[in-house]
Amino acid sequence: MKKIFPVLFVILFAASCGSGDNKSVEDVIASRDLESIRAKKSELVSEQNSIKEDIKKLDIIIAELDKSKKIPLITTFKLETTDFRHYLELQGNVTTKNLLIIYPEYSGVLSNVYVKEGQKVKKGEILARIDDGGLSQQLAQLKIQADLAKTTYERQQRLWDQKIGSEMQYLQAKSNYEAQIQAIAQLEQQVDKTIIKAPFSGTIDDVLTEQGSVVMPGQSQIMRIVNLDNMYIVTDVPEKYITNITRNKKVQVEFPVLGKKIDSKVRQVGDFINPNNRTFKVEIDLPNKDRSIKPNLTAKLKINDYSNENALLIPQSIISENASGEQYVYIISENDKENEAIAEKRVIVTGLTQGDYIEVTEGLDAGNEIIMEGARSVNDGQNVKIINQDS
The missing domain is CATH 2.40.50.100 (RNA polymerase II/Efflux pump adaptor protein, barrel-sandwich hybrid domain)
Structure with missing residues (x-):
């Protein structure tokens, strides 16, 4: 390696200086002699092509001798447990049992x-x-x-x-x-x-x-007579969530029209599955002290249908899938003092998502160091170099 750079320097210096007998470009231009100018250009082009060929040869030998160039650069993060709460997003309507049209x-x-x-x-x-x-x-x-x-x-x-x-x-x-x-x-x-x-x-x-x-x-x-003291929200929930949505489940309620958000709970879960749309009804308590919420108002609901205080969450973007449909990520092992390590493929089983993150239920443990950037460009058992490693 030490001998390559002096050779490159000599070639570049010779190319820039040229032969001592040759006139400089400024002298040739000053002569206003077209033949001399064309000859000088041809000479420089020939020298340029020769330099390019020499540089190409040098690049080949550098790539052969510099093994660090073949090691992919990656970033990692340490997997830790976190409090994970999944919310089922639905739409509901405000109603009250005390809303009546009086007939004679x-x-x-x-x-x-x-x-x-x-x-x-x-x-x-x-x-x-x-x-x-x-x-x-x-x-x-x-x-x-x-x-x-x-x-x-x-x-x-x-x-x-x-x-x-x-x-x-x-x-x-x-x-x-x-x-x-x-x-x-x-x-x-x-x-x-x-x-x-x-x-x-x-x-x-x-x-x-x-x-x-x-x-x-x-x-x-x-x-028509109405009482706004005992308001509630009613919504239809798909039957597959019947075991997850129970009384006292936490609910985040948002009224886009009012720019208002309320924390509430499920107060009643229906026992009947509608055969037409395979849903069951859920009622949600609705405090309305300021009486700003009216019957038939539309509400956005987020019902907490799953919680795990020790969940393992990873970005969905780093997950790959093989031909068998298995999902996998890469972790690192044998990390040395120079931040070089070996990529290890781990097949995982995933659960519910939370924004851009997804819960891993099988295949990983807390403390595993997961490859983040560069995850899709490495192979199992390949040497990798860690940069900007999260501590």
Whole structure:
């Protein structure tokens, strides 16, 4: 090696200086003699070609003598255990069990609407009233008749207790009174259907029918009431995750429209597999103290379906695959003081991914030094040189 560089220097020096008898390029140009200029160019081109041939010969011998040039340069990292959490990404919709459109139970004219949109109401509060068509007057008359029947019954009962009068008179009075009570109860039920009450505490979201309109049971939508206190998200999960998605699993909830993220948990897992799409339903708790989240809002969900506190993660980019479909990576062994080592092929079994990384379940151990850069250019048993080695 030491003899090669002086030879190269002599050749280059001779080429640059040329023969002492030759004129310099500047002198030839200054002569303005075309033949001399052409001759000088030919001379330089010939010298250039000769130098290239000599350099090529030198490169060949350098490559033959310099064995370090054939060793691939690699970088490595030491494999360590880490906390790995895999998340199943889904989309869900916000809903609530306290969202209801109120329909009338009685036909008639909507005579009074006592609430307006946005108004908060309590359970049982009267929201509207339907004209009862004279049922109230009938009820009042029945109550008067019932009072008379009650008086007659009580009088007949006292007489019968004293063995005065006939048993038939007593029984007729009793039967008449009981019939009046039943008639009042039935009519009260009818009158009660003309009064529309809040089924739960909440907010009147929309009044759908104006006062004075004729309404029909099961057809006319009176108003919509909603309670935002007990909100939750519902989503469909593929059946293959049925053993992984359980109650109290952690969930990351994101609302892109609101720019809001919430940490929550799975509160209920369905027991029924939908035969049409092979999914089961999952409900997720949704705290909504500021009431910014509304029903039917779309949410992005990340459900923690797998966790491993001692996982081995490697970049997916360093994994290769052979003709049999086996995945493998390279580790190093016999690392010497000059950072030269031997590449060793390891067949691995992989699991779930986390971004650009994947969990290795078989084939590697914590502490293995994995080839990172240059992993796809080495062979099993090949000498390699480690640069910028991670400590």
